[in-house]
Amino acid sequence: MSNLKNQKFSYDVSTIGGYSDQVGGELxxxxxxxxxxxxxxxxxxxxxxxxxxxxxxxTPVFQAGNCSLSPSGTTTFTQHSITxxxxxxxxxxxxxxxxxxxxxxxxxxxxxxxxxxFEQMILDLKRKQIEQHVEDKLWTxxxxxxxxxxxxxxxxxxxxxxxxxxxxxxxxxxxxxxxAAYGASGNPxxxxxxxINVLDDNALVREDLVVFMSYAYFRLYVQALTRANFFTNYIxxxxxxxxxxxxxxxxxxxxxxxxxxxxxxxxxxxxxxxAIYGLDLLSxxxxxxxxxxxxxxxxxxxxxxxGATVATFGSTKYMAWNxxx
Numbered sequence: 203m204s205n206l207k208n209q210k211f212s213y214d215v216s217t218i219g220g221y222s223d224q225v226g227g228e229l230x231x232x233x234x235x236x237x238x239x240x241x242x243x244x245x246x247x248x249x250x251x252x253x254x255x256x257x258x259x260x261t262p263v264f265q266a267g268n269c270s271l272s273p274s275g276t277t278t279f280t281q282h283s284i285t286x287x288x289x290x291x292x293x294x295x296x297x298x299x300x301x302x303x304x305x306x307x308x309x310x311x312x313x314x315x316x317x318x319x320f321e322q323m324i325l326d327l328k329r330k331q332i333e334q335h336v337e338d339k340l341w342t343x344x345x346x347x348x349x350x351x352x353x354x355x356x357x358x359x360x361x362x363x364x365x366x367x368x369x370x371x372x373x374x375x376x377x378x379x380x381x382a383a384y385g386a387s388g389n390p391x392x393x394x395x396x397x398i399n400v401l402d403d404n405a406l407v408r409e410d411l412v413v414f415m416s417y418a419y420f421r422l423y424v425q426a427l428t429r430a431n432f433f434t435n436y437i438x439x440x441x442x443x444x445x446x447x448x449x450x451x452x453x454x455x456x457x458x459x460x461x462x463x464x465x466x467x468x469x470x471x472x473x474x475x476x477a478i479y480g481l482d483l484l485s486x487x488x489x490x491x492x493x494x495x496x497x498x499x500x501x502x503x504x505x506x507x508x509g510a511t512v513a514t515f516g517s518t519k520y521m522a523w524n525x526x527x
Contacts, residue, residue: 237337243477286509341462355527369514371400375524390423420459467525
């Protein structure tokens with residue numbers, strides 16, 4: 203008769219000090235700047251806590267070229283503060299819980315283990331989980347819910363509590379539909395057209411306008427493009443593990459899905475330069491795994507920070523949204 207056991211243990215990483223020193227910082231860097239949003243927006247590094255971002259604007263006055271000129275026009279510096287939230291991932295793992303499992307066959311001889319199998323895979327998993335966490339919080343954070351900054355979903359809207367609402371336009375759009383024809387309410391292409399049309403003319407001349415939406419909406423959007431023209435590959439590839447995007451027809455505006463808007467009907471448009479993601483990363487932060495002699499266990503730790511804000515200039519409608527944040 204076979205002896206059946208249900209092994210349950212809290213297992214994850216162990217790695218020697220030299221290994222962590224070589225790739226720990228690299229893994230954390232990939233986590234913090236590897237997400238969809240970070241690859242698109244304006245990333246500012248070297249920020250600890252709250253820091254002022256200086257914005258430059260100008261109102262030139264053009265005069266006839268003659269000898270009786272008076273200086274005119276203004277150059278204005280304004281500031282937006284960006285606040286970053288410090289966070290820590292810290293785990294303790296008892297390697298002895300592995301002794302009665304198949305993984306003991308992959309461990310070195312002896313009762314003290316300074317490393318365990320699959321340490322590279324474990325750290326890569328932690329990196330991916332940090333990346334997904336940061337991507338989500340950049341969009342969903344709300345100070346009223348206890349976060350230290352408001353995420354892009356709230357800031358790019360006219361919702362209560364948004365200090366940038368004067369620079370945001372609402373396209374009064376409808377929920378995406380897989381059956382709505384182009385030009386009809388709910389057609390994904392039409393709904394993006396609505397976002398574009400409510401922006402100020404000064405915004406439309408920019409070359410860095412981007413649209414963010416959920417993966418569910420992005421799937422419906424690409425399906426709408428496919429129905430309109432079956433012979434074009436709009437996302438430029440078939441690798442679903444990469445950061446997918448599509449160019450909106452007859453524009454230079456690129457559409458991106460983000461897990462930060464998953465479960466939300468909100469769709470937003472903004473100049474990529476004006477969506478600011480702040481973090482430190484230039485300090486000694488790292489994703490590190492080591493053997494603790496004092497506690498005879500493997501420990502994982504990562505210290506990092508991140509935050510978001512948007513740059514605005516008066517009441518110019520550089521941003522627009524559709525749906526509830």
